[in-house]
Amino acid sequence: MNLSDPRLVLAFIAAAGALGLVLPAHATTLLTEALILCLFALSLDLLVGHARLTSFGHAGPWGFGAYVAAGMLLAWQVPLPVAVLAAGALTALLAIPVGWLCVRTGGVAFAMLSLAFAQLGYAVVFKWNAVTGGSDGLPGVPRAGLGEFLAGREGYHLLVVAFLGAAYLLAWGFVRSPLGRVVAAVRENEQRAEALGHDPRRIRLVVFVLSYFLAGVAGALYAGFARYVSPELFFWTVSGHVLVMVVLGGAGTLVGPMLGALALFYMEHQLSALTESWGLALGLLFILVVIFAPRGLMGWLQAWRPRRRDA
Amino acid sequence: MTLLQCRGLSRAWGAFRAVSDVDLDLAEREICAVIGPNGAGKTTLFAMIAGNLRKSAGTVRLDGEDVTGLPAPALARRGVARSFQITAICPGLSAVENVRLGVQARDPLRWRPFGGAARMRTGEARAMEWLDRLGLAGRAKELAGELAHGDQRLLEVAVALAQEPRLLILDEPTQGMSLEETRRTVELLRQVMAESATAVLLVEHDLEVVFALAPRIVVLHRGRKIADGPAEAVRADEAVQQAYLGGLG
Ligand SMILES: Nc1ncnc2c1ncn2[C@@H]1O[C@H](COP(=O)(O)OP(=O)(O)O)[C@@H](O)[C@H]1O
Numbered sequence A: 001m002n003l004s005d006p007r008l009v010l011a012f013i014a015a016a017g018a019l020g021l022v023l024p025a026h027a028t029t030l031l032t033e034a035l036i037l038c039l040f041a042l043s044l045d046l047l048v049g050h051a052r053l054t055s056f057g058h059a060g061p062w063g064f065g066a067y068v069a070a071g072m073l074l075a076w077q078v079p080l081p082v083a084v085l086a087a088g089a090l091t092a093l094l095a096i097p098v099g100w101l102c103v104r105t106g107g108v109a110f111a112m113l114s115l116a117f118a119q120l121g122y123a124v125v126f127k128w129n130a131v132t133g134g135s136d137g138l139p140g141v142p143r144a145g146l147g148e149f150l151a152g153r154e155g156y157h158l159l160v161v162a163f164l165g166a167a168y169l170l171a172w173g174f175v176r177s178p179l180g181r182v183v184a185a186v187r188e189n190e191q192r193a194e195a196l197g198h199d200p201r202r203i204r205l206v207v208f209v210l211s212y213f214l215a216g217v218a219g220a221l222y223a224g225f226a227r228y229v230s231p232e233l234f235f236w237t238v239s240g241h242v243l244v245m246v247v248l249g250g251a252g253t254l255v256g257p258m259l260g261a262l263a264l265f266y267m268e269h270q271l272s273a274l275t276e277s278w279g280l281a282l283g284l285l286f287i288l289v290v291i292f293a294p295r296g297l298m299g300w301l302q303a304w305r306p307r308r309r310d311a
Numbered sequence B: 001m002t003l004l005q006c007r008g009l010s011r012a013w014g015a016f017r018a019v020s021d022v023d024l025d026l027a028e029r030e031i032c033a034v035i036g037p038n039g040a041g042k043t044t045l046f047a048m049i050a051g052n053l054r055k056s057a058g059t060v061r062l063d064g065e066d067v068t069g070l071p072a073p074a075l076a077r078r079g080v081a082r083s084f085q086i087t088a089i090c091p092g093l094s095a096v097e098n099v100r101l102g103v104q105a106r107d108p109l110r111w112r113p114f115g116g117a118a119r120m121r122t123g124e125a126r127a128m129e130w131l132d133r134l135g136l137a138g139r140a141k142e143l144a145g146e147l148a149h150g151d152q153r154l155l156e157v158a159v160a161l162a163q164e165p166r167l168l169i170l171d172e173p174t175q176g177m178s179l180e181e182t183r184r185t186v187e188l189l190r191q192v193m194a195e196s197a198t199a200v201l202l203v204e205h206d207l208e209v210v211f212a213l214a215p216r217i218v219v220l221h222r223g224r225k226i227a228d229g230p231a232e233a234v235r236a237d238e239a240v241q242q243a244y245l246g247g248l249g
């Protein structure tokens, strides 16, 4: 059984949808949130895993998408799926100038620059009281235009599942597309990619924009889920958190980061109920993973398969 | 018809002049070897021509167009392909995918962000032919980075050939290859040169390879061109023998 088989992954996503209909209410809510984080981690994997651009500022597009969707839902009661897609599109638009600057660098400089942009977002929403509600955020975000079922707990869960399934297919299709393979070539050897006629910066910008689009969608779904947005969405710990999900699950595999999101979210819940110092326990666990399973959960699950770096 | 025209190409690092004032013309279909001792500036010269390195002075024209300031990708899109002295393949991709990327480097397909699977398979079939001709067909699915050193060198040449360039620049293609691999590479290069209109610029330390492939030889010495002409004439040249060829004449 190949864990990266897209049919299997879609079956799992569908199963998570069905699970939401039978679980107790609070468990369904937790699962919905976890699936939104799966989408968020998936979006970061395109950058970190597929393009090997380690972003430490993915809270930026996440928060931006959330605020844009919240604004549209509050101001105009746009139907929620429209607001989510529009938020994704605007985040992608924002990614063009931001990415244009970020992809001129790589490595630590890229991480710092992406972090700087997320911090900038934090500062803007914090200060721009009139529009963003400042430190109070924007409460009471409506799930507009969905009808009674979809706006409810189970319905919203299924909506998230549908977005996650579509996002996964999009990312999976991109990675194997002709352009996605060129991204892989740029990742593997910049000099070779140039000799083939590809401009590494332009190619990186493409994947940057796609990653921001999906992160914006994830953030927008979160705004509708929590019915509330606040500057914390932009906080650097959010960026660190999603990066841990990607590395924990196995960067560059698409499935792995989604598993990483589920695993981290689950463990945080279990551990925080058990002990005050759960952060410490998670930190230790992360260290163990990096040392003993450097290719993450996926690498560990597929240890018996021949090594392949691509999803 | 002149394909490549270099005038006064120079490159200095500080006070050190790696390449000084080199003129070099190459006609379509022409095959020219550049030889010279280590550090003569051969790699530096190729890097300037292929757009990998800024020029301190001089101009490059390709097919009449001034391409002096263009970066490597722009030259590649104009039909310049090259192999590197230090192997530059994509280690985490399979051997066949490395070559497919060469086959479809200039295909508009490369911009498609979805689908394209059927066309990619066509490209892959073409890539398999190149691998087969270099005796690498059995290694096609292996990660390039896990191939033996000699196989990686063969792959490096295969990727450049797969681009079907108008100007092929090969920097010590057989370096690190076994005798058998060298023989195969020379054989394939001869075939490709015979069947296509590609012009070739070649740096090669193995003089047997040079004489087998190149009717014309340019000699670089301390960054300067000291000889340029038919292989036999260059071989007999006094200055060249002094500088480089030693007892070969
Ligand atoms: N990036 C660089 N910085 C400084 N000197 C360099 C650099 N690259 C090459 N050189 C020097 O330029 C000279 C020519 O190098 P190169 O073109 O690689 O020679 P060849 O390929 O003929 O052996 C050498 O003396 C080398 O040390």
Ligand SMILES: [Mg+2]
Pocket: B042, B043, B044, B085
């Ligand atoms: Mg050299």
